[in-house]
Amino acid sequence: MNAEPAIEVRGLTKRYGGRAVVGDVSLTVRKGEIAGFLGPNGSGKTTTIRLMCGLLTPDAGEGRVLGHDIRRAGRAIKREVGYMTQRFSFYEDLTIEENLNFVAGLYGLRPARRHVSDTLADLGLTARRHQLAGSLSGGWKQRLALAACIMHAPKLLMLDEPTAGVDPKARREFWDEIHRLAAEGLTVLVSTHYMDEAERCHRINYISYGKLVAKGTVAEVVRNAGLTTVILEGDDLTAAARRLEGAAGVDQIAPFGATLHVVGRDGAALRQSVERVAAETGTTMHPAETSLEDVFIQLMGGAKDNMG
Amino acid sequence: MSRFFSLRRLAALLAKELIQMRRDRITFAMMLGIPLIQLILFGFAINSDPKGLPAALVAPTQDRYTRAMVSALELTGYYRFTHPAASAAEAEALITKGDVAFVVTVPSDFGRRVERGDHPTILIEADATDPSVASGAISTLGIVAAEALLRESGAEAQAAETEATRLQVTVHKRYNPEGITQYNIVPGLLGVILQMTMVMMTSMALTREVERGTMENLLSMPATPIEIMLGKVLPYLGVGAVQVAVVLVAAKLIFDVPFVGALPLLLLGVFIFVAALVILGYLISTASRTQMQAMQLTFFFFLPSLLLSGFMFPYRGMPYWAQTLGEIFPLTHFLRLIRAVMLKGSDYAGVAQPMAALAVFVGAFATLALLRFRRTLD
Numbered sequence: 001m002n003a004e005p006a007i008e009v010r011g012l013t014k015r016y017g018g019r020a021v022v023g024d025v026s027l028t029v030r031k032g033e034i035a036g037f038l039g040p041n042g043s044g045k046t047t048t049i050r051l052m053c054g055l056l057t058p059d060a061g062e063g064r065v066l067g068h069d070i071r072r073a074g075r076a077i078k079r080e081v082g083y084m085t086q087r088f089s090f091y092e093d094l095t096i097e098e099n100l101n102f103v104a105g106l107y108g109l110r111p112a113r114r115h116v117s118d119t120l121a122d123l124g125l126t127a128r129r130h131q132l133a134g135s136l137s138g139g140w141k142q143r144l145a146l147a148a149c150i151m152h153a154p155k156l157l158m159l160d161e162p163t164a165g166v167d168p169k170a171r172r173e174f175w176d177e178i179h180r181l182a183a184e185g186l187t188v189l190v191s192t193h194y195m196d197e198a199e200r201c202h203r204i205n206y207i208s209y210g211k212l213v214a215k216g217t218v219a220e221v222v223r224n225a226g227l228t229t230v231i232l233e234g235d236d237l238t239a240a241a242r243r244l245e246g247a248a249g250v251d252q253i254a255p256f257g258a259t260l261h262v263v264g265r266d267g268a269a270l271r272q273s274v275e276r277v278a279a280e281t282g283t284t285m286h287p288a289e290t291s292l293e294d295v296f297i298q299l300m301g302g303a304k305d306n307m308g
Numbered sequence: 309m310s311r312f313f314s315l316r317r318l319a320a321l322l323a324k325e326l327i328q329m330r331r332d333r334i335t336f337a338m339m340l341g342i343p344l345i346q347l348i349l350f351g352f353a354i355n356s357d358p359k360g361l362p363a364a365l366v367a368p369t370q371d372r373y374t375r376a377m378v379s380a381l382e383l384t385g386y387y388r389f390t391h392p393a394a395s396a397a398e399a400e401a402l403i404t405k406g407d408v409a410f411v412v413t414v415p416s417d418f419g420r421r422v423e424r425g426d427h428p429t430i431l432i433e434a435d436a437t438d439p440s441v442a443s444g445a446i447s448t449l450g451i452v453a454a455e456a457l458l459r460e461s462g463a464e465a466q467a468a469e470t471e472a473t474r475l476q477v478t479v480h481k482r483y484n485p486e487g488i489t490q491y492n493i494v495p496g497l498l499g500v501i502l503q504m505t506m507v508m509m510t511s512m513a514l515t516r517e518v519e520r521g522t523m524e525n526l527l528s529m530p531a532t533p534i535e536i537m538l539g540k541v542l543p544y545l546g547v548g549a550v551q552v553a554v555v556l557v558a559a560k561l562i563f564d565v566p567f568v569g570a571l572p573l574l575l576l577g578v579f580i581f582v583a584a585l586v587i588l589g590y591l592i593s594t595a596s597r598t599q600m601q602a603m604q605l606t607f608f609f610f611l612p613s614l615l616l617s618g619f620m621f622p623y624r625g626m627p628y629w630a631q632t633l634g635e636i637f638p639l640t641h642f643l644r645l646i647r648a649v650m651l652k653g654s655d656y657a658g659v660a661q662p663m664a665a666l667a668v669f670v671g672a673f674a675t676l677a678l679l680r681f682r683r684t685l686d
Contacts, residue, residue, distance in 0.1 A: 055527055055685050074683070078530045089525035106529045 006031045006156050007052060009063025009070065012171035014047050014056060022047045023210040024061070029189055029203075034182050036201030037191040037300040040300055044210040045191040046086055049158050052189075053083045068157055079107070080182035082149030086160040088141045092134030096125055096144050099133055099278050100151060107152040115151055123147045123177070137168030146174070150181065157181065159190040163197065175200050195293045206299055213299050218292055225295040227251075234283025243280060247273035252297055263294045319670065334601045338608060347614050349630075357444050358625020363410035364399040371419040373460055377430065380456030381412065386445035404658050406644050409435045409624055410445065422457060429476040437651045439487035441622040446479055453477055483651045490563045495650045496619045498555040498578075499642045503585055504610060504657035506548055510589025511602040513540040519599060524685060533681040537674070540593075541586035548582035569649035577645045577663055584638045584669040591658060591673050596678040613637035618644075641665040 007029035014022040022044040029035040039045050050056040052065050054074030062069070068076045090099045100119060105110040120126045123143050128136075128149050133144060142162060149157060159178075163171045175197065182188055190201065198204050199218050206214040206221065232240055237260045244250050244262060249269025254261045260283075264270035271285075278285045329336060363381075367374045370393070381387045387410060391402060399411040413431040415421075421428040432449060434442035454475040484491045517523040526536070552575075559565040589606070596602040614620055616634035623634060623643075634640045641662035648654035648662075656663075 050685060053528060055524065057684055057686055075530060078528060081528075083525075083528040085521070085524050085528070087521045087524075089521045089523075091522060092520070103529065106531050 002264050003031055004064075004067055005029060005296050007035075007063070009052060009065075010061060012048060012051050012061035012063065014044075014051055014184065015059050020210050022058075024049065025212050027052075027063075027205055027212065027215075029187060031183065031187050032308060033202040034178060034188045034190065034200070036198045037189055037207065038193060038198050038203035038204055038296065039191075039207035040193065043207050045207055045257065046160055049083070049160050049189070049191060053077055053081050053158055054172060055083075075288060076265055080154075080155045082152070082154035082157045082230055084145050084157070084159045084162055085133045086164065088127055088133075090133050090141075090148060094130065095130050096120070096133055096147075097129040099144065100148060103148045103151060109152060119147045119151045124178060128202060138165045139167060142166055142170070142174065146177065150186075150303045155187065157188045157190075159188065161191050161193070163192065163194065171197070177280065184244070195291070195296070196253075198292055206296065208299055214295070222290055222292060222295055225290065225298060227263050227265060227290045228270050229261060229263045229288045229290040230271065231288045232274065232278060232283045233258065233286065234278075234281065236281045237282060240277050240281040240283050243277045244273065247277065249273050251301070252294065254297075261288070262295065263290065263298065265298075332600075334596075334604060338604045342608065342611070345612060349612055351632075353626045353630035354615060354621045355625045356621060358439060358441055358622040359385040359444075361386060361409040361441065361445060361622075361624050362390040362407065363387045363412055364394040364402050364408045365389050365414070366394050366396050366399050367414040367418075367420060368413075368416040373419045373422050373428075376413070376456050376460035377414070380452050381449070381519060383446050384452050385447075387412075388506050399427070401658070403433065403435050404648060404652050404654050405661065406435065406437075406648060409441055416650050421650055426506070427476060427495065428457070429478060431478045431480065433480045433482050436481035436484040437647050438489055438492045438618075438622055439484060439489055441625065442481060443487070446481075449477055460677050474680075476514060491565050491651060492647070494555075494559045494563045494565045495646045496643050498552065499581065499617075499639050499646060500614065500619055501555060502548055502551060502578075502582055503613065503639055504543055505551065506582055506585035507589040507592065507609065508603070508606050509544055509547070510541055510586045511596070511606045512599050513590055514593040515596050515599045515602045518597065522676045523671060527685065528684065533678050533683060537587070537677060537681070538567045544586045544589075545579075545582055548578075548586070552578050552582075565650065567650050568653035569651075570655070573650045573654075573659065574646065577617050577642070577649065577659065578664040578668070580670060581642045581645075584666050584673060586636070587670060587673040587677060591680065594682075597659040613639045616640070629665040635665075638666055638669045641669075 005028050007027060011176065012022055012025045013020055025044070025048055029047070037045055037049070045070065047056065052063070052070060054070060054077045058071070062071065064070065065077050066080050070077065091102070094102065097116060097120065100116045101112060104115050109115040117126070120129050125143060125147060128140065129242050133141065136144065146162070161176055166174065178188055179200070190197070192198060201218075203217055204215065204221060205212055214224065217222065221277045234240070237255060241253050241255065241260055244253050249264040249266040250262055250273055251265060252261070252263040262270065262274055274285050277283075365378060369426070378389060378392070382389065391398070393401065394411075396413070399408070399413075402408045403411050405655060411433040413433070415429065417570065418428055418430065430453065432446070434446055436442045457475050481487060514523070517526060540630070592602055592605045596605055612633070616626065616630055617623070617637050617639040618634065619639065623631060623640065626634065645659045645662040645666070648659050
């Protein structure tokens with residue numbers, strides 16, 4: 001872990017029409033870790049990933065990916081990085097095998113046939129290899145895309161929301177695959193907005209409106225957020241929620257099934273307000289663990305929307 | 309709101325259509341630009357009764373009779389003597405290359421024969437590959453020349469209507485003596501067909517990748533711009549080869565177009581021409597964002613090239629500015645090349661110029677395309 005990090009970028013900035021889509025993002029990803037890259041829609045995750053794999057030129061900032069300068073060594077980065085785009089971007093009018101042959105050729109893999117058949121077998125695609133990519137379901141498309149990204153044995157995998165639109169079972173299998181690859185020494189940067197996926201990462205980086213606002217392990221991020229969470233249970237939760245609106249110390253109120261999650265930065269004030277409302281509405285209060293989702297909602301509320 | 313027709317629904321559709329039209333700047337520019345360009349080209353450049361055609365004069369003894377005749381011919385407006393003192397060999401080369409449309413030969417004993425009233429004769433060779441070029445010039449020829457000669461010799465008075473004094477004008481319609489239009493059109497069509505299909509197909513090359521979202525992936529893999537370009541255009545060289553074979557065989561079997569030149573020379577020319585076209589298409593592809601735009605740009609290029617290349621209307625009959633404009637189209641040079649080789653039996657030296665021009669297009673288009681190609685998604 002004392003080796004050079006797989007990704008180390010500082011002050012990355014990308015503007016479109018004067019608007020900073022990515023503003024001053026600094027990011028470090030250690031070798032061999034699975035780094036989660038989180039943030040709401042339109043927060044600049046995709047742009048940051050494209051900047052790091054040489055698909056976009058930054059307006060400001062610098063950095064190294066696998067020891068290569070992101071401004072100058074785009075070609076070297078492309079050879080050693082596997083990038084899985086958010087939208088399926090292989091050829092729908094080619095079969096799985098034809099797509100992989102194409103990729104093997106572009107990376108100059110030899111013998112190409114061997115690489116392709118090994119990759120097909122590794123990802124359980126052999127039986128479907130003659131199927132047109134366009135006719136595959138979301139889960140299989142994602143598997144093909146992953147196969148194509150790892151066939152050239154990259155040192156770093158960048159996955160941009162790889163599991164969007166994929167069912168839970170396929171997601172579970174996908175993440176097992178990611179952990180297997182990481183165990184073999186591959187570094188993975190994966191963007192997502194699923195909380196359960198964030199919790200499967202070694203470390204997470206949270207970006208909001210173009211700025212990196214939190215980073216660390218899941219536990220660190222939750223701890224650093226300094227939030228207090230309590231749960232209300234009872235019959236009249238709707239009335240309780242209405243009364244808590246705008247009460248001292250209350251930042252978030254969210255119904256979860258038969259309970260109400262109440263979150264705030266000022267623990268003492270929060271408890272006081274909730275105790276009062278619990279007494280008024282005949283509900284009961286319990287202390288609770290702050291979840292990653294609570295933290296993210298809090299971070300999203302705190303960050304300024306850069307569209308305005 | 310009526311079930312079948314509601315103005316409000318129609319208005320919503322119209323409003324949406326207008327917004328989209330306004331956003332698509334290129335389409336908007338095309339809607340204004342195409343009529344304007346068509347108007348100007350058709351209005352000013354096109355001339356189906358071409359005048360001021362370049363001519364060469366072969367006259368070993370330039371006496372006053374010769375000069376009188378030359379100026380009379382020029383006065384008709386049809387002839388412009390760009391090479392007034394050519395040798396027979398030079399004149400032959402000029403007409404083969406297509407630099408002149410006519411060669412007027414005045415024999416060395418012309419003056420003497422006029423004075424003696426001994427059957428004076430001049431020879432006019434016309435490049436009849438395009439029959440419409442030659443017809444007007446030839447039809448006015450005899451009368452004008454004869455009258456001029458009579459004036460000059462002062463023989464009007466005696467109304468020298470005898471057979472012996474009357475000027476004999478011998479006209480040779482070269483290359484296409486029967487004036488068959490197909491001989492000119494069919495070889496030209498090869499160029500037009502190739503241009504339409506090759507440019508249109510390759511103009512979609514990159515925009516298709518962009519529209520399907522595969523471009524991002526392609527760029528994230530280690531393919532270089534030149535590899536991507538060649539990968540996109542080379543397959544169409546094969547398609548072009550098939551088209552060439554089909555058109556040439558049809559020209560021979562269906563239209564009976566004569567083929568007097570060397571086939572290898574023609575094929576070399578066609579190859580360079582097709583290379584220029586596919587790379588031009590690729591260049592259009594690098595400049596467009598959608599397949600629709602690529603189509604429009606192709607069309608925008610296609611129309612003037614059809615009008616100004618000499619395919620539809622005689623090139624030499626256009627005003628000078630239009631001829632200059634015509635030089636920027638590969639089709640113009642290809643038409644010169646294929647007509648020279650197929651109909652006139654030109655050798656390599658005769659078509660070196662159009663061949664070189666086409667090669668320059670290949671280089672220029674490829675350079676521009678590589679410069680325009682965006683390695684990133686910026």
